Amino acid sequence: xxxxxxxxxxxxxxxxxxxxxxxxxxxxxxxxxxxxxxxxxxxxxxxxxxxxxxxxxxxxxxxxxxxxxxxxxxxxxxxxxxxxxxxxxxxxxxxxxxxxxxxxxxxxxxxxxxxxxxxxxxxxxxxxxxxxxxxxxxxxxxxxxxxxxxxxxxxxxxxxxxxxxxxxxxxxxxxxxxxxxxxxxxxxxxxxxxxxxxxxxxxxxxxxxxxxxxxxxxxxxxxxxxxxxxxxxxxxxxxxxxxxxxxxxxxxxxxxxxxx
Amino acid sequence: xxxxxxxxxxxxxxxxxxxxxxxxxxxxxxxxxxxxxxxxxxxxxxxxxxxxxxxxxxxxxxxxxxxxxxxxxxxxxxxxxxxxxxxxxxxxxxxxxxxxxxxxxxxxxxxxxxxxxxxxxxxxxxxxxxxxxxxxxxxxxxxxxxxxxxxxxxxxxxxxxxxxxxxxxxxxxxxxxxxxxxxxxxxxxxxxxxxxxxxxxxxxxxxxxxxxxxxxxxxxxxxxxxxxxxxxxxxxxxxxxxxxxxxxxxxxxxxxxxxxxxxxxxxxxxxxxxxxxxxxxxxxxxxxxxxxxxxxxxx
Numbered sequence: 021x022x023x024x025x026x027x028x029x030x031x032x033x034x035x036x037x038x039x040x041x042x043x044x045x046x047x048x049x050x051x052x053x054x055x056x057x058x059x060x061x062x063x064x065x066x067x068x069x070x071x072x073x074x075x076x077x078x079x080x081x082x083x084x085x086x087x088x089x090x091x092x093x094x095x096x097x098x099x100x101x102x103x104x105x106x107x108x109x110x111x112x113x114x115x116x117x118x119x120x121x122x123x124x125x126x127x128x129x130x131x132x133x134x135x136x137x138x139x140x141x142x143x144x145x146x147x148x149x150x151x152x153x154x155x156x157x158x159x160x161x162x163x164x165x166x167x168x169x170x171x172x173x174x175x176x177x178x179x180x181x182x183x184x185x186x187x188x189x190x191x192x193x194x195x196x197x198x199x200x201x202x203x204x205x206x207x208x209x210x211x212x213x214x215x216x217x218x219x220x221x222x223x224x225x226x227x228x229x230x231x232x233x234x235x236x237x238x239x240x241x242x243x244x245x246x247x248x249x250x251x252x253x254x255x256x257x258x259x260x261x262x263x264x265x266x267x268x269x270x271x272x273x274x275x276x277x278x279x280x
Numbered sequence: 281x282x283x284x285x286x287x288x289x290x291x292x293x294x295x296x297x298x299x300x301x302x303x304x305x306x307x308x309x310x311x312x313x314x315x316x317x318x319x320x321x322x323x324x325x326x327x328x329x330x331x332x333x334x335x336x337x338x339x340x341x342x343x344x345x346x347x348x349x350x351x352x353x354x355x356x357x358x359x360x361x362x363x364x365x366x367x368x369x370x371x372x373x374x375x376x377x378x379x380x381x382x383x384x385x386x387x388x389x390x391x392x393x394x395x396x397x398x399x400x401x402x403x404x405x406x407x408x409x410x411x412x413x414x415x416x417x418x419x420x421x422x423x424x425x426x427x428x429x430x431x432x433x434x435x436x437x438x439x440x441x442x443x444x445x446x447x448x449x450x451x452x453x454x455x456x457x458x459x460x461x462x463x464x465x466x467x468x469x470x471x472x473x474x475x476x477x478x479x480x481x482x483x484x485x486x487x488x489x490x491x492x493x494x495x496x497x498x499x500x501x502x503x504x505x506x507x508x509x510x511x512x513x514x515x516x517x518x519x520x521x522x523x524x525x526x527x528x529x530x531x532x533x534x535x536x537x538x539x540x541x542x543x544x545x546x547x548x549x550x551x552x553x554x555x556x557x558x559x560x561x562x563x564x565x566x567x568x569x570x571x572x573x574x575x576x577x578x579x
Binding site: 035042122 | 328331332349353354358365373378381382
């Protein structure tokens with residue numbers, strides 16, 4: 021068994037997606053609050069706080085500069101946490117995966133279903149966030165509507181990366197490491213709150229080479245400002261290939277962990 | 281129904297199931313007994329197609345567990361050792377979501393679920409969350425869940441562990457009922473009384489190997505005898521028993537004499553020996569079990 025075996029999947033994987041959707045719908049009100057509140061808090065803190073001392077960043081007002089970064093962060097946050105802490109609880113504490121693989125579904129389909137659900141959480145998050153930013157008039161339409169389909173791909177990327185961590189950590193507490201060492205640096209150094217061009221070269225290249233959020237921000241910023249970034253296609257290709265890679269890798273890692 | 285030949289499972293250096301062979305026939309209740317770590321659960325997991333075998337043959341419904349997992353699992357009902365009911369859902373939703381995994385259309389599923397909730401007597405708890413159910417109710421729900429797809433074979437891994445006597449008897453009754461309806465059932469258990477009551481045939485495993493196989497009553501007769509005479513362990517009794525041809529064993533401060541004719545043993549002890557107290561009791565599967573697996577404590 022290698023780390024890059026192509027998983028055998030059937031449409032049954034959507035049953036796992038439906039299971040998670042059903043749980044989500046039971047607590048839908050509670051689920052909406054963080055999606056709503058988080059970007060608003062950041063918007064007030066950075067937009068009106070910091071934004072009053074910084075007038076322009078990369079040629080646009082500071083609040084318009086950070087709006088796409090907050091959307092990108094919301095997309096990452098939703099799927100990454102769904103497929104780390106969320107999946108870990110279902111796998112280890114609730115034994116939900118064990119229960120499902122006793123039915124005709126395979127472990128590959130269970131994990132694929134989890135990943136697609138993680139991506140769906142990102143889409144839900146972007147659908148909740150867009151109207152908030154629209155009300156403030158800091159994102160352009162109709163180009164920003166493309167964020168919704170794009171958030172599925174970006175969400176799937178972070179879901180798959182998260183699932184890899186879920187497969188390799190020894191305990192749920194260890195999931196704090198990827199949060200500190202991966203999510204937090206990305207939150208700060210992916211061209212989010214200040215332009216990458218202000219950074220020393222090595223940080224800029226590092227961000228472009230290995231920080232997925234950098235590419236997500238590039239694309240979303242192009243959409244919210246309706247100004248295509250020259251790197252946009254490169255970023256899209258980067259995200260697409262990385263998603264494919266981590267999707268396959270995460271399924272194989274989980275298979276190795278659970279099928280012994 | 282199940283056929284295993286030279287089946288083996290390793291975890292690194294450790295051999296969990298070591299070259300076992302057995303056949304489970306249609307319509308019977310077949311038991312796997314053994315101390316902790318004997319390899320029972322591992323054997324169950326291979327039958328359920330969730331743990332791949334390393335060596336040997338294992339066929340369920342005449343299909344290979346390594347290639348036909350999906351087909352086998354479609355016809356299988358599983359009650360796991362540890363509850364893995366979905367705590368995010370109510371009793372009813374647990375069964376409904378589970379029926380989806382078997383492609384059962386919702387309308388049909390609703391009818392099946394109503395019947396099953398009746399069968400396990402959980403109708404009133406339909407809308408209760410799993411966390412609010414007692415241990416016995418959870419087990420019954422697990423049993424109902426295992427029946428959602430109308431399986432041909434039921435795999436029960438310690439179905440009554442941790443239950444009170446009432447709940448245990450109810451599960452036994454349901455297992456008997458299922459057998460009478462034509463189900464084939466494979467179960468593991470630590471409770472030898474349970475195995476003696478339920479199993480048509482069983483194997484006793486230890487250290488990954490099958491030590492003995494047979495019908496409970498025959499195993500008892502063959503290896504122990506129908507009765508056991510227990511006497512105090514003192515040198516005089518030992519001396520006396522050594523002179524006769526009785527089969528006996530010293531267990532702590534008692535001596536157990538295995539016999540089909542307790543009266544004769546009693547008479548011999550009364551006549552010839554200076555004994556303390558003597559008890560005659562029926563031999564049980566537990567005696568067979570301890571004879572084969574020893575009295576050493578397992579972890």
